[in-house]
Structure formats: C-alpha cells, structure tokens
Amino acid sequence: MAEFSEDDEGKSVVADGEEVGIVSEVEHGTAYVDPDPGITDKIKAKLDWGERDEDTYPLQEQAVDSITDDEIRLRSNL
Template sequence: MAVISTEDEGKFLMDVRGEQIGIVTEIDPVEQVAYVDPDPSLTEAWVQSLGRGDANEDDLEVPAESIETITDSEVRVDADLSSEA
C-alpha cells in the first residue's frame, strides 16, 4: 500500500497494463482515498495538473491499498480498473 498525499493530485492513474484510467482530481489524505476523473476534458486535465481541481460526483474512488506505486507523473494501481471506468 502506498501513502498518498495532496501532492499526487493531477497525476495520471494507470492500471497494471500501463493504460491510463484517468487523472487524480483530489486526494483525501486522512481517509487515504484518491478521486479520479475517468474522462477528463483537455481543460480539466490541465487544471488538475496544476493541482487546482476538485472531485466530482462521477469520479472514481481509489483507496490507497489499491495503489502499487507513485512516480512524479503517475499513480499506478495493482488491478485492472479500466473496465470500471
């Protein structure tokens, strides 16, 4: 399990196959949940990359225990979530 923080907002969420699932819109550091927009527009992706976005009701909730690794640009889960998006 990875520990996620607000610094991970704006990163791409990738599945185990390296396919992009969406973009992290918001992190709840207390509950350790990442909220992911599975279909961001270009403008939304740009705003998220600046760490200025917020989660919407249609965002996916990804618990930290599902996250395998975090890099400078992506959060990678240990499962194939793309079928849920």
C-alpha cells in the same frame, strides 16, 4: 500501502500500461480519480483548481502497485 498527498493531484492513473484516469483531488489522504478526463480537467488538477464531483471515484490504497513522479500504477491482479 500507498499514501496519497496533494502532490499526487494531476497524476495519471495507469492499469496494465494504459491510462484509466487522473487524480483530480486528494482530500484527507484519499485520492479521487476522474476516469474520463479532458485536457481541461488535467490542467485544473495540476493547478489545484479542480473540485471533486459526481464523476470522480475514491482510489483504494490496496489497489496501488506504485507511485512515481508522473503516475500512479495499479496492481495488475485486480
């Protein structure tokens, strides 16, 4: 099972080889994904300047296949 940390903020979320969003914030072990990030959102997430808003969604741990240094890969059988 995936465990999210603040180190995951700013990582790309990838499904079937395509970026579907970025992790904008991790709070209490829950990663929140911005599904339509602009370059400003990516920079803010990397610098921990962002905040969760109505356009972010919690990422379910069971949906994660793997976590690398740069991205979070989702399971292909979702």
